[in-house]
Amino acid sequence: MTENPIEIVDLHKSFGAVKALDGLNLVVRTGEVAGFLGPNGAGKSTTIRVLLGLQRASSGTARLFGGDVWRDAVALHRRLSYVPGDVSLWPNLTGGEAIDYLTRLHRGSTDPAALKSRKAALLESFELDPTKKARTYSKGNRQKVALVAAFLVDPELYIFDEPTSGLDPLMEAVFTDHVRQVKAAGKAVLLSSHILSEVEKLCDTVTIIRSGRTVESGTIAELRHLTHTSVSALVAHDPSGLARRAGIHDFTSSRAGNMTQVGFSVDNTKMNDVMTALTGLGLHSLTATPPSVEELFMRHYGGTSNNISNGRRGAEVVGR
Amino acid sequence: MSTLTAPQRSMSPQPRASTLTGTGYLLRFTLRRSRVRLTVWAVSLAVFCVYYVVGVAAVYPNAADRQNRAAVMSSPGSVIMGGPGYGLEDYTIGAMFANEMAIWLIVLLATMNILMTTRNTRAEEATGRSELVRALPIGRHAASVAAFLVVVIADAIFVVLGSLLLVSLGDLAVADSVALLTGVMLTALVFAGVTTVTCQLTVHGRAASGLAFAALGASILIRGVGDIQEQHGSWLSWVSPVAWTQQMRPYVDLRLWPLGLSVVAVLVMLSLGAFLSTRRDLGGSLLHTRAGRAHATPALASPLALAFRQQRSALLWWFVGCVMMFAPLGVFLGGDAENILNSIADQNSLTAKIFGDDPLAAFFALMLLHCALAVAVFSIASVLRVKPEEDEGRLGLGLSRSASRSTVLLAQLAVAGFGAVLLLFGGGALALWGGARASGGEADLVTLLQGAGAFALGIAVLITFTAALFAWVPKLTALSWVLFGVVVVDSFFGGLFELPAAVSRISPFWWVGDFPTTPLEPSHMIGLGAVAVLLLSLAVAGFRRRDLTAG
Numbered sequence: 001m002t003e004n005p006i007e008i009v010d011l012h013k014s015f016g017a018v019k020a021l022d023g024l025n026l027v028v029r030t031g032e033v034a035g036f037l038g039p040n041g042a043g044k045s046t047t048i049r050v051l052l053g054l055q056r057a058s059s060g061t062a063r064l065f066g067g068d069v070w071r072d073a074v075a076l077h078r079r080l081s082y083v084p085g086d087v088s089l090w091p092n093l094t095g096g097e098a099i100d101y102l103t104r105l106h107r108g109s110t111d112p113a114a115l116k117s118r119k120a121a122l123l124e125s126f127e128l129d130p131t132k133k134a135r136t137y138s139k140g141n142r143q144k145v146a147l148v149a150a151f152l153v154d155p156e157l158y159i160f161d162e163p164t165s166g167l168d169p170l171m172e173a174v175f176t177d178h179v180r181q182v183k184a185a186g187k188a189v190l191l192s193s194h195i196l197s198e199v200e201k202l203c204d205t206v207t208i209i210r211s212g213r214t215v216e217s218g219t220i221a222e223l224r225h226l227t228h229t230s231v232s233a234l235v236a237h238d239p240s241g242l243a244r245r246a247g248i249h250d251f252t253s254s255r256a257g258n259m260t261q262v263g264f265s266v267d268n269t270k271m272n273d274v275m276t277a278l279t280g281l282g283l284h285s286l287t288a289t290p291p292s293v294e295e296l297f298m299r300h301y302g303g304t305s306n307n308i309s310n311g312r313r314g315a316e317v318v319g320r
Numbered sequence: 321m322s323t324l325t326a327p328q329r330s331m332s333p334q335p336r337a338s339t340l341t342g343t344g345y346l347l348r349f350t351l352r353r354s355r356v357r358l359t360v361w362a363v364s365l366a367v368f369c370v371y372y373v374v375g376v377a378a379v380y381p382n383a384a385d386r387q388n389r390a391a392v393m394s395s396p397g398s399v400i401m402g403g404p405g406y407g408l409e410d411y412t413i414g415a416m417f418a419n420e421m422a423i424w425l426i427v428l429l430a431t432m433n434i435l436m437t438t439r440n441t442r443a444e445e446a447t448g449r450s451e452l453v454r455a456l457p458i459g460r461h462a463a464s465v466a467a468f469l470v471v472v473i474a475d476a477i478f479v480v481l482g483s484l485l486l487v488s489l490g491d492l493a494v495a496d497s498v499a500l501l502t503g504v505m506l507t508a509l510v511f512a513g514v515t516t517v518t519c520q521l522t523v524h525g526r527a528a529s530g531l532a533f534a535a536l537g538a539s540i541l542i543r544g545v546g547d548i549q550e551q552h553g554s555w556l557s558w559v560s561p562v563a564w565t566q567q568m569r570p571y572v573d574l575r576l577w578p579l580g581l582s583v584v585a586v587l588v589m590l591s592l593g594a595f596l597s598t599r600r601d602l603g604g605s606l607l608h609t610r611a612g613r614a615h616a617t618p619a620l621a622s623p624l625a626l627a628f629r630q631q632r633s634a635l636l637w638w639f640v641g642c643v644m645m646f647a648p649l650g651v652f653l654g655g656d657a658e659n660i661l662n663s664i665a666d667q668n669s670l671t672a673k674i675f676g677d678d679p680l681a682a683f684f685a686l687m688l689l690h691c692a693l694a695v696a697v698f699s700i701a702s703v704l705r706v707k708p709e710e711d712e713g714r715l716g717l718g719l720s721r722s723a724s725r726s727t728v729l730l731a732q733l734a735v736a737g738f739g740a741v742l743l744l745f746g747g748g749a750l751a752l753w754g755g756a757r758a759s760g761g762e763a764d765l766v767t768l769l770q771g772a773g774a775f776a777l778g779i780a781v782l783i784t785f786t787a788a789l790f791a792w793v794p795k796l797t798a799l800s801w802v803l804f805g806v807v808v809v810d811s812f813f814g815g816l817f818e819l820p821a822a823v824s825r826i827s828p829f830w831w832v833g834d835f836p837t838t839p840l841e842p843s844h845m846i847g848l849g850a851v852a853v854l855l856l857s858l859a860v861a862g863f864r865r866r867d868l869t870a871g
Contacts, residue, residue: 052720055867074724082720088712090630091446091524093616100616101626105721116615131611135446135523146717 003066004029005080005157005188006051011060013046013212020046022212024060028157028188028205033179035203036192039301043212044192045085048161051190052082064157078106081150085162085192087142089134095145096123096130102149115152122148125174139166151178158182158189164198176201200293208300216300220293227296228265230289231274235260236282247274259284342458346466350440351473358474361432365425366482369501372421373490375817377413386411393419394551400544400649404553404563407572414492414571418500422566423540425501429478429508433471434532437515440467443525445602454602461594464516468590471512475505496570499579503565506582510561511536513589520596530637537641561585623723623731628738631702635739638698642691642747649687650755650763681836684752684768689811691748692775692829695740696807699779700800702736703786707797716868729863733787733856740779744772767836774840777848778828782807784855791862794869803827 006028013021021043028034038044049055050062053073062069064076089098099119123130128144137145143166150158158179164172172195179189179202193199199206200220207217216223228249239262243251247270252263266274278286351358380386390411393402403422407415441464444450450463479501486497511532518531539560546557557563564578564585619625706729709715718728749768756763786800803826810819810827824830828851831844 049716049868052716054716054719056865073719074722077720077722080720082717084713084717084720086713087717088714090626090714092630094612094614096614097612097616097620101620102717102721104616104621105623105718105723107722119615130614133612 003063005065006034006190007061007063007066008047008051009061011047011050011062012058013043013050013055014058020212021050021057021060023214024209024212025214025217026190026207028190030156030188031183031186032204033183033189033191033202035199035206036190036209037194037196037199037206037297037300038209042209044209045161046212047209048082048159048190048192051159052077079155080157080159081153081155082159083143083146083150083161083163085165086139087146089137089142089145091133091135093134094131095128095134095137095141098134098145099130099149099152102146103152106153106155110154119148119152122151125178126171140168140171143167144171147175147178151182156187158187160190161192162194163191164193164195172198196294196297208297210300220296223296224291225268227291227299228267229271229291230263230265231278231286232261232263232288233278233286234284235262235278236284237280239281242274242277242281245274245277246270339459339461340465341462342456343462343465343469346453346458346462347469350466350470354436354440354470358436358470358477362474362477363481365428365432365478366485368428369417369421369425369482370485370489371817372813373413373417373486373492375813376416377490379817380413380416383411386413386416389416396548399547403566404547404557405551406566406569412571413490414496417486417490417492418496418566418570418572422500422504423543423562425504426507426562426565427536427540429475429504430511430536431533432474433508433512434515434529434536436471436474437467437512438519438525438529438532440470441516441525442519442522442528446523446525451602461597464519464593464597468512468516472509475508479505493571496574499568499574499576500565500570503568503570503579503582506579506586507561507565510582510585510589513586513593516593517589517596520593520600526634530634534637534641537645541645623718623728624734626718627731627735631705631735631739634702635698635735635742638694638739638743639747642694642743643751645694646687646691646748646751647755647758650752650757650761651759678837680762681767682834684763684771685834685837687752688748688768688771688775688835689829691744691772692779692832693808693811695743695748695775696779696782696804698743699736699740699783700786700804702739703732703783703790704797704800706732706790707794710794711869719868725864726860729787729791729860733783733859736783737780740783741776744776744779745769748772770840771835774832774835774845775829777845777852778832780852781828781848781855784852784859787859788855788862791859791866794866 004027006026008024008026011021011024011026012019024043024047026034026036026047036044036047046055050057051064051069053069053076056070064072065079067076069076089095090101093101103115103119126144126148128141128148132141134142134145143163147163150160164175167175176198179191183189183202189202191199191203203220205217205219206223208215234256236259239253239260242248242262242264243253247267248264249267250263250265254261380389390408392398393411394405394408399405401423403419405419407419441450444453444463453463454460479498482501483494483498486492486501487494490497514535515528515532518535519525519528521531522528539562543553543557543560543562543566546554546560546563549556553563553567558567561582564581567578568575620629706715715728719725749765749772753763753765753768782800782803785803786797789797789799806823807827807829810824810830813819814824814827814830828848831841831848833841833844
C-alpha cells in the first residue's frame with residue numbers, strides 16, 4: 001500500500017466569515033504516531049471533522065488512504081477508529097452496550113468469541129464497569145468507553161482528539177501503553193493532545209497549527225534544532241561582550257568570587273560561535289540544557305506565526 | 321479552630337443566604353433566554369381567544385343559531401371535547417366561549433407550562449449546565465422557583481392581553497372574561513406544579529414532561545367522563561383540575577371559589593416538589609436505576625436498532641395511551657349508539673349538517689382525526705429526537721464508524737413511521753373497533769383501517785417535512801410545529817371560520833378529508849404519497865451534503 005493514511009494539502013474551511021482552517025497541511029505515514037498540536041480554537045477538531053467527513057472542506061484536499069474523505073466516508077471509516085475529546089453517549093444504554101454498538105457498526109469480520117475476550121481484556125485494563133448506564137458515567141469513564149470501542153476494532157488508523165482528557169494519570173499510562181502496542185503493530189495514529197509529556201513520549205512527528213494554518217511540522221529532534229539551548233557557565237574574564245553577540249538572549253551575569261557566573265539562551269544555529277567565544281573567556285564550568293518540549297510548544301502557542309518562521313523568539317520566554 | 325470560623329466570617333457581610341438566594345437573577349436570565357418562545361406562546365393564545373369569539377359571533381349571529389349549536393354540545397362526544405354545558409339553555413357567545421374553548425386554552429397553556437418548566441429545570445440539570453449555576457452562591461430552590469415564576473409571568477401576559485382583547489374586540493363581560501382566563505391560568509399552573517414534582521422523579525426532561533402530560537391527559541379524560549355522567553358534572557368531574565375552571569360558570573352565573581382549589585393545588589404541588597428535591601442529589605432522581613447489561617443484545621447492531629431502542633418505551637406509552645383513549649370511545653358505539661347519534665342529528669338542520677346522513681360515519685371521522693392529531697405529535701417529536709443526537713455529538717460518533725448518513729437519517733424516520741402506523745392502526749382503528757365489538761356495536765373494521773391508512777399518508781408528509789427541515793435548515797425545525805398548528809386550526813376551525821383555501825391546503829389532513837363521511841379521493845392520496853416521497857428524497861439529499869454541527 002503506497003497511499004499515506006492521512007494526507008492533507010492546503011485545506012481551507014470557513015463558517016460564514018470565520019476561517020476555521022486556512023491552508024493546513026498534515027501528513028501521517030503508516031507506522032507513525034503523529035502529534036497534532038495547537039492552542040484552543042486553532043482548528044484541530046475542525047480538521048478531524050473534515051477528515052471524518054462530518055464537515056465538508058471549503059477547498060484543498062483531505063485524503064485518507066488516498067480516498068476522498070467526503071465521498072468515500074463510509075468505506076474509509078472501516079479502516080479507522082476515532083475517539084472524540086468530549087464523548088457523549090446514549091443515556092439509556094450501558095457502557096458495554098455502547099461499546100458493542102459502535103463495534104458492530106464497524107462490521108469487522110472478527111469472530112465473536114475473540115472479540116468478547118478482547119473486550120473483557122480492554123475493560124479490565126481501563127478499569128471500566130460496563131454495566132452502568134451512560135448517564136451515570138463521569139467524563140473520564142465516558143472517555144474510557146470510547147477508547148475501549150476504538151481499541152477493540154483493529155483498524156489501520158487511529159484518530160484521537162484529546163483522548164485522555166478527564167483520565168487519571170494511571171489511565172493515561174494505560175492509554176500510552178495501548179498506543180505503543182498499535183504503533184508496534186504498524187498502525188498509524190493521529191494524536192491531538194495538549195498533554196506535552198504524552199506527545200513527547202509517543203509521537204514520532206509533530207504538526208503544530210495556529211489559526212487554522214500549519215506553522216511547524218517535523219520530528220521532535222528537528223523542531224528542537226530550530227530553537228535554543230539554555231547555557232549556564234562560570235568564566236574567568238569579563239563576559240560583557242557576550243551580551244551583544246548575535247544569537248544570545250536573556251543574558252544575565254553575576255560575580256561569583258573572582259569569577260563571573262553567566263546565564264543565557266542561545267540559538268542552536270549559533271552554538272559553535274558562542275562556544276568559541278566562551279572558551280576565549282577562560283571557561284571554568286558549563287551546563288547546557290536542551291529546550292524541553294514544553295518550552296518548544298509554548299513558544300509556538302504564544303508567538304505569532306511570523307515570529308516562528310523567521311526563527312526569532314517572542315519576548316515571553318517561558319521557563320521551566 | 322480558625323479554619324472553621326473563617327468561612328462564617330466571610331459570609332457575614334452578605335445578606336442572609338437562603339435556599340432562594342439568586343432567584344431574581346435566575347428569573348431575569350431565564351426570561352431573557354426564553355423571551356421569544358414565551359411571547360409567541362402567550363400572544364398567539366390570546367389572539368386565538370379573540371379570534372374564536374369574533375369568528376363565532378359571525379357564524380352564529382342570532383340566538384336561534386346558537387341554540388342549535390347548544391343542542392350539538394349536549395351530546396357525549398361534544399361534552400368530552402367541550403365542557404360541562406353551563407348556559408346551554410341560553411347559549412350566549414360568552415357561554416359558548418367558556419363551554420367550548422376553556423378546555424383548549426387549558427390544554428395549550430398547560431402544555432406551554434409543562435414544556436417550559438422541564439426545559440428550565442430538569443433539562444438544564446441533565447445537560448450539566450445547572451451544575452455551573454449551583455456552584456455559584458445560588459440557593460437550592462432558586463432554579464425551580466425561577467422556572468415557576470417564568471411560567472407565571474407568561475401566563476399572566478396571556479391573561480391580561482386575552483382579557484383586553486376579549487372585552488374590547490369580543491365585547492364580552494369584563495369580570496367573567498378576567499375570571500375565566502385567570503381560571504385557565506391557575507389550572508395551567510397546577511400542571512406547572514405537577515411538572516415540578518415529576519422533575520424530581522425522573523432524570524430526563526423528556527420523561528418528566530411525559531409524566532406531566534399523562535397527568536394532563538388523565539385530568540381531561542376524568543373531567544369528560546364525569547361531565548357525561550351528569551349534566552354540569554358529577555363528583556368525578558371535581559377530581560380534575562380542568563373542572564375547577566369550567567365550574568366557575570363564567571358568562572352564566574359566575575362563582576369564584578373554584579379558583580381556590582387551583583391555588584391550593586399549586587401550593588401543594590410546589591411544596592411537594594420542594595420537599596422531594598431535598599431528598600435527591602443534583603442530577604439524580606428518586607426513581608433509581610439498576611445496573612444494566614454488560615453486553616448489547618445481538619440485535620443492537622445498526623442505527624435502526626439503536627433508534628428503535630431509544631424510542632421503544634416512549635412508543636409503548638403512546639400506544640397504551642391511544643388504546644386507553646379510543647377503546648372506551650369505541651365502547652360508546654355499542655348498542656343504541658346509532659339511535660342516539662341519529663336523534664341528535666334529527667334535532668335541527670345545523671346538527672344534521674354537521675352529522676350528515678350518517679352520524680356514525682361522522683363520529684368515526686372525528687375519532688380518526690383525533691387519533692391522527694395525537695399521532696402527528698408523536699411522529700414530529702420522534703423525528704426531532706435526531707437533533708440533540710447531532711448537537712451532542714452522538715450522531716458524529718456513529719458516523720465516524722461505518723454508518724452512512726442516509727442510513728442514520730432513514731433509521732430515525734423509519735422508527736417515526738413505524739410508530740405512526742402502529743398508533744394509527746393499532747391504537748386508533750383497532751382499538752375503536754375492539755371497543756365497539758366488546759359492547760355489541762357495529763363498526764366496520766375495513767372502513768376504520770382505510771381511514772387510518774389515509775391519515776398515515778398525511779402523517780408521512782409531516783414526518784418527511786420535518787426531516788427535510790432538519791436536513792436543510794436544522795435551526796428552523798420548529799417550523800414543523802407551526803405546520804402542525806396549521807393542521808390543528810384547519811381541522812377544528814377550518815370549516816367553522818371558512819379559512820381561505822390556500823391556508824387549508826397547506827394542511828396535509830385537509831387532503832385526507834372527512835372519510836368515511838365523504839369517500840376518499842384517490843388523486844389526493846396519490847398526491848400526499850408523492851409529496852412525502854419528494855420531501856424524503858430532499859431530506860436525504862440535504863442531509864448528505866451538509867456539515868454536522870458537532871462530532
